[in-house]
Amino acid sequence: MLGVLKPCKGGNPIPLTKPKMLVGRKSFCDIELKFKNVSSRHCELEFRDGFWYVKDLDSTNGTSINGKGCQHEWVKPGSILGIARHRFTLEYQATGQPKDEKSVAEVTSSSLADMAGLEPEKGAASGGRGPANRGHLIPAGGGMPIALKDDHMLVGRAKGCAIRLTDSGVSARHCELEFLDGYWLVRDLGSRNGTKVDGKKIEQKWLFPKSLLQISTLRFKIMYTPTPGAPIPKDQAASFTRGLLARAGLKRRN
DSSP states (O other): OOOEEEEESSOOOEESSSSSEESSSSSSSSEOOOOSSSSSEEEEEEEEEEEEEEEEOOOSSEEEEEEEESSEEEEOOOOEEEEETTEEEOOOOOOOOOOOOOOHHHHHHHHHHHHTTTOOOOOOOOOOOOOOOOOOOEEEEEEOOOOOOSSSEESSSSSTSEEEOOOOOOOOTOEEEEEEEEEEEEEEEEEESEEETTTEEEEEEEOOOOOOEETTTTTEEEEEOOOTOOOOOOOGHHHHHHHHHHHTTTOOOO
């Protein structure tokens, strides 16, 4: 066996038993994913030079690595492979070094400004100025803002994370951020020290502008502009309205 694909939302691991495996919705695929948004022949996984390599097969809903869409790319151990909207952690023992691998940028205090695409400034404006205009995470204790460049971003201590936090209390794959239906959503990935939103420990929760996101002991304020016209997520609309009224010093009428 050459590794496993572990569904991020839980479920049985999928063994990688051959050096080349076709992934798709149809029964002739080596890895059959019976979801409508997965293409018949979605992508191909190939084990070469001691690493897994993924190639998208002109799928309708795309293939991604750590939240970034790709046509073909090396997949490092522990990376999150996205097939349409379905995400899997690819776990395996790598050997050697990919011959044409692109360097992986690590999120450190010296590189955050470059990632954010802006100069240090006092308080980031809501809405962000990164390439994807998805906003920023502002460190509560001060520091450079972290740009939210992609619609899905893995946060953790491992090198393959889109947002890498090297604090020892942060798990290798701590949580994931997803821009969904016009708002940011955070999911804890079974982290050791937990994820909190506005002081409360969560497994999954919507993040509204100015929400306080805590990853282990690290705290960030999320600043962004929801997609214009997007309805407030139903399971949090009431609490969001109460929060707005409270900040305005008002009470909601029954």
